[in-house]
Amino acid sequence: MAKITKNRKAAEAKIDKNKFYTLTEAAQLVKDINCTKFDSSVDVHVRLGVDPKKADQALRGTVSLPHGTGKTKTVLVLCTPDKEAEAKAAGADYVGLDEFVQKIDGGWTDIDVIIATPSVMPKIGRLGKVLGPRNLMPNPKTGTVTNDVAAAVTDVKGGKIAFKVDKAGIIHASIGRVSFEPAKLVENAQELINTLVRMKPATAKGTYVKGVSLASTMSPGIAIDTKSVTN
Numbered sequence: 001m002a003k004i005t006k007n008r009k010a011a012e013a014k015i016d017k018n019k020f021y022t023l024t025e026a027a028q029l030v031k032d033i034n035c036t037k038f039d040s041s042v043d044v045h046v047r048l049g050v051d052p053k054k055a056d057q058a059l060r061g062t063v064s065l066p067h068g069t070g071k072t073k074t075v076l077v078l079c080t081p082d083k084e085a086e087a088k089a090a091g092a093d094y095v096g097l098d099e100f101v102q103k104i105d106g107g108w109t110d111i112d113v114i115i116a117t118p119s120v121m122p123k124i125g126r127l128g129k130v131l132g133p134r135n136l137m138p139n140p141k142t143g144t145v146t147n148d149v150a151a152a153v154t155d156v157k158g159g160k161i162a163f164k165v166d167k168a169g170i171i172h173a174s175i176g177r178v179s180f181e182p183a184k185l186v187e188n189a190q191e192l193i194n195t196l197v198r199m200k201p202a203t204a205k206g207t208y209v210k211g212v213s214l215a216s217t218m219s220p221g222i223a224i225d226t227k228s229v230t231n
Contacts, residue, residue, distance in 0.1 A: 068159030
């Protein structure tokens, strides 16, 4: 059994495990209990009343966070030569096709997001075994398969994130850093939750948003009152 560190114990002592916090309270508390020496990521975990095994309930999509994530994402654009200048001008870190397909086939995945034009997808399909497990495979549902590569790059660099429900029906998403002002964490988290509520599948039965928690890297989760974020 893993040993609980002194800092972890101190952080847990500041959380009332019998309380469901408002998002505003949690955003302040997540900063107060942070014990890392680096600018930790702040993540939201949303447990949904969906069955991911059903195609229409396997939620995935994107949301543009008002204040970004605090991290500059490395973007690769896989496209034909006529789109390369457009992608570079928009701020893509890497642009090309065959060279990068070969690198990825060899195991290279030193990027955060891959954007591709529809015409090159047949060449990328075989990379699924490398990109799939890392959630890097371009997908039309997340806006990463598009002819408008400039807009896609701008969106990603500006704070657009992709999300998808896991096998347990939970959405995990980074919505900022502990250095963010609490109000910015609140607005980013609420934007994600609002998006999920709008995406509720018609076939989902019972309570839809079953649980929400906020946590920073290496810190315990803070339970949030779901009614305070879904009304």
